[in-house]
Amino acid sequence: MNQAARTFAFVARFVVLGLALAFVIGLLWPGSGALLRQRLAGHAESPAAAGASASEGPVSYADAVAKAAPSVVNIYANKLVTEQPRQLYSDPVLQRIFSVPTGPVRTRRQQNLGSGVIVSDDGYVLTNNHVIANADDIQLLLYDGRVASAKVVGSDDETDLAVLKVDAGNLPAIKMTDADTRPRVGDVVLAIGNPFGIGQTVTMGIVSAIGRQLNLSSLESLIQTDAAINFGNSGGALVNAHGELVGINTSLIGQAVGAEGIGFAIPVQSAKDVLEQIIKSGHVVRGWIGADYGPVPVAAESGLPSAARGVVVNDVSPGGPAALAGVEQRDVLLKIGNEDILDASDLRRHEASLKPGTAVTLSGLRNGQAFSLSIVPVQRPPTSPVQTQNP
Structure with a gap:
């Protein structure tokens, strides 16, 4: 047997032995092959891929800050x-x-x-x-x-x-999120502002809650966050992990009452609406129906099924649109236009979005009987500013 044949036979014996050993290991430990492939894939990850995953959030938010901070x-x-x-x-x-x-x-x-x-x-x-x-x-x-x-x-x-x-040139406008990418509870957010005048500062937290109201009679629907917001942060940006604007920082519950990590921001969708109206006319126009309402107290008393939503009318302003349309105390309002009324906060937002002078249909129950009437909202009269602790 020549040298080439002996070398081939030597290699073949080891190949056969290796295959036999792999077969035995596969029978005794079925998941060993997948584990080995996973470990090899982990070691083979390129530095570029590792850097890409780091920029997405867990390791660094530098890309988001660089995008939003200017x-x-x-x-x-x-x-x-x-x-x-x-x-x-x-x-x-x-x-x-x-x-x-x-x-x-x-x-x-x-x-x-x-x-x-x-x-x-x-x-x-x-x-x-x-x-x-x-x-x-x-x-x-x-x-x-x-x-x-x-x-x-x-x-x-x-x-x-x-x-x-x-009036200045070369101004970098921030990218604002749209209605389809609203923040969710648990999303990472960054607060950027000028706390105590020390210069631009970034703090990180999560969205703690959405739809918060500090005053039940207001139009607030705030984002709550535990990102640190201090004096001087008011009016600054609350951005997501991609550097897009999700809110305008506005207030906090301070340590004077034992609170920590409870800050609030105005959602970008509300800010957009105010921005567009002010640019167009210099002020914000909101609809008003002239009624005070609250949650439906007990379904049995209202004639509603137990799962029903809506509001009950507590008071009607004399001479206001609701009074002129025939709305009465203890009426239960279920729909405004084609939209269901979920609760009092929901109706306040619908009411504010109405165009003064344009009729809308109110539907509900009166003494257990369905009714529907047409109401013409007017411009909301001035209200006193809500007193909050502002940073």
Whole structure:
């Protein structure tokens, strides 16, 4: 036998032995082959693939921050405050009786800190109304270090939103999420703003809840998050893990009441609606039907099945649209137009979206009997701003 034949026979014996050994191992440990392939695949993962997975979230959010941060601005809202020194007494009675001016009137500048988000490349900026309220001068510090003056286009007390306009070039507008990609509870979010005036800062958390209301009579439908929001973050951006705007940071429940990690943001869809109306007309128009309503108390008393939803009318404003249409106390309202009424908060949002002067159908039950009537909403009268703790 020559050398080539001996080498071939040697290799063949080891191949046959290896196959026999693999067959025995496969019989005794059926899952060993899949485990081996998985481990080999893990070792073969390329550095590029590892970097791609890291950029998606668990390891780093640097890509999302780099995408969103240039659109977030620091706001310095200045106003002149006039004060007159007065004699101070330790006794409160003496203070009321003998409190008299002790010197000339003095004027000082008061500065309010906040944040804003560039939402269009032609210079429109969204922020909170409480950041710029009564300001005489508004200065924006842009991400690239430029300082620019801004003017107020309009504001909305009910949502605590304001729209500013800045005349500057090369403005990076943030990408806003659409209605199909609304945040879900558990989504990672990043809050970007200017806390305490120290400069742009990013904090991370998750969406803790959606549809929150701090005042049951308001139109709020806030995003709750545990991302740290501090004084100066108001008006800043709440973005998702892809750097897209999901909300405008607006308020928090502070440590003064023992709370920690409870902050709130205005959903981007609500902010878009306010933005478009203010740009178009300088103010926000909302519908009003002139009735106060609340949850249906007990299904048996209302004549409704146990799973029914809707609202019960608690009061009707004299001379208002509801009164003129014939709505009465204790009526149960189930539909407005073609939309089912889920609860009082749902009806308030539907009501606010109505166009004043355009008739809409209200359907429900009165003393257990179905009814339907036509109502013509009017423009919602001014309401007092909701008092919250603002960062």
